[in-house]
Amino acid sequence: MATTHELSETHYFETNPPPSTLPEHTALANSFIKLHHSASRPVVLLTSGGTTVPLENQTVRFIDNFSAGTRGATSAEYFLSQGYAVVFLHRQFSLLPFSRHYSHSTNCFLDFLSEWGRIGEDDEGGKDGEQAATPDVVVKARYRQQMLSVLRKYRKAKEQNLLLLLPFTTVTSYLFTLKMLACQMQCLGNEALFYLAAAVSDFFVPPSRMAEHKIQSGDIPSTDGDGSTGGGKKLVVDLDPVPKFLKRLVEQWAPRAMIVSFKLETDPSMLLSKCRQSLDRYSHHLVIGNLLSTRKREVVFVDRKGLEWIRTPELRDGEEEVEIESLIVPAVIRKHQELLQRQRSGDTNR
Numbered sequence: 001m002a003t004t005h006e007l008s009e010t011h012y013f014e015t016n017p018p019p020s021t022l023p024e025h026t027a028l029a030n031s032f033i034k035l036h037h038s039a040s041r042p043v044v045l046l047t048s049g050g051t052t053v054p055l056e057n058q059t060v061r062f063i064d065n066f067s068a069g070t071r072g073a074t075s076a077e078y079f080l081s082q083g084y085a086v087v088f089l090h091r092q093f094s095l096l097p098f099s100r101h102y103s104h105s106t107n108c109f110l111d112f113l114s115e116w117g118r119i120g121e122d123d124e125g126g127k128d129g130e131q132a133a134t135p136d137v138v139v140k141a142r143y144r145q146q147m148l149s150v151l152r153k154y155r156k157a158k159e160q161n162l163l164l165l166l167p168f169t170t171v172t173s174y175l176f177t178l179k180m181l182a183c184q185m186q187c188l189g190n191e192a193l194f195y196l197a198a199a200v201s202d203f204f205v206p207p208s209r210m211a212e213h214k215i216q217s218g219d220i221p222s223t224d225g226d227g228s229t230g231g232g233k234k235l236v237v238d239l240d241p242v243p244k245f246l247k248r249l250v251e252q253w254a255p256r257a258m259i260v261s262f263k264l265e266t267d268p269s270m271l272l273s274k275c276r277q278s279l280d281r282y283s284h285h286l287v288i289g290n291l292l293s294t295r296k297r298e299v300v301f302v303d304r305k306g307l308e309w310i311r312t313p314e315l316r317d318g319e320e321e322v323e324i325e326s327l328i329v330p331a332v333i334r335k336h337q338e339l340l341q342r343q344r345s346g347d348t349n350r
């Protein structure tokens with residue numbers, strides 16, 4: 001007998017249309033996962049960015065979840081550097097591994113380039129004694145080492161097909177694709193790792209209540225629900241809860257994988273209890289808690305053994321900022337390797 005939760009979860013997938021990208025993404029994921037399974041390479045499904053909740057079918061307005069994609073894009077680079085293949089399920093147009101270093105808003109790419117004319121005009125120019133036949137574009141000398149390092153890692157990931165980029169936009173496209181990927185990854189058994197950093201909507205507008213066209217500001221339905229059009233400028237949005245998919249992920253979609261979820265809070269007094277509540281509710285392996293205001297400096301690991309804070313070191317003058325993901329990812333990988341070791345020695349506990 002299906003529980004209410006399963007009905008709502010099953011009902012959700014039956015009543016919401018799958019994304020048009022699903023067939024293509026399924027084929028891409030299938031060959032990517034087969035490639036790395038045959039190479040006995042661990043694969044991490046890394047989700048990143050915020051999901052949207054459209055208010056109209058022909059979407060003009062939507063509710064978005066906060067996430068720039070920094071956590072996901074940065075973590076992906078560190079998983080790649082540790083030998084994992086990465087399925088990067090990300091919000092379309094959010095930050096991506098490698099290119100995140102030169103995004104439109106920070107480190108504008110063009111600031112790193114100079115136009116090389118005659119020698120001596122620009123100390124960033126080419127070799128001494130040469131003169132450009134025509135002005136050329138060169139990377140300014142002071143940026144070359146850093147960019148070269150990023151370029152080499154980017155090229156290695158591409159040439160060895162270690163990074164699969166799959167975009168989503170809405171919460172529905174995210175959930176359909178997550179479910180597909182989890183089922184595809186079952187062949188990997190416990191070599192699969194789920195690192196759920198995406199900011200997933202908790203509420204959505206069911207198709208039965210979704211407007212087809214742009215909601216007009218003049219004819220917002222009146223709040224007394226009699227269907228007449230009110231003259232007011234209010235917009236009353238009636239949302240349903242998104243099914244708690246994590247339980248289905250743990251119990252059915254990916255029963256042998258290691259599953260790590262992130263918990264985002266803004267109130268420090270709630271963080272630890274919410275992390276423990278999530279762990280108790282879903283019985284997965286690890287919850288990484290973080291506060292919106294300090295997410296780049298500290299996170300807390302909460303698992304069955306207890307809790308452990310991970311913090312970036314205090315900066316001294318002139319020191320480079322430490323990316324907290326350079327501490328998070330190795331710690332998650334250590335836990336994944338410990339779990340694999342335990343399972344190889346016959347311990348079936350999560």
Ligand SMILES: CC(C)(COP(=O)(O)O)[C@@H](O)C(=O)NCCC(=O)N[C@@H](CSSC[C@H](N)C(=O)O)C(=O)O
Binds near residue numbers: 197199244247
């Ligand atoms: C989004 C950030 C804070 C990263 O920020 P950027 O670097 O700017 O991208 C990430 O670290 C994070 O907490 N991600 C998880 C946020 C989230 O929505 N977590 C859910 C749990 S997973 S969503 C699953 C669903 N709600 C359920 O309970 O089944 C929550 O807190 O509730």
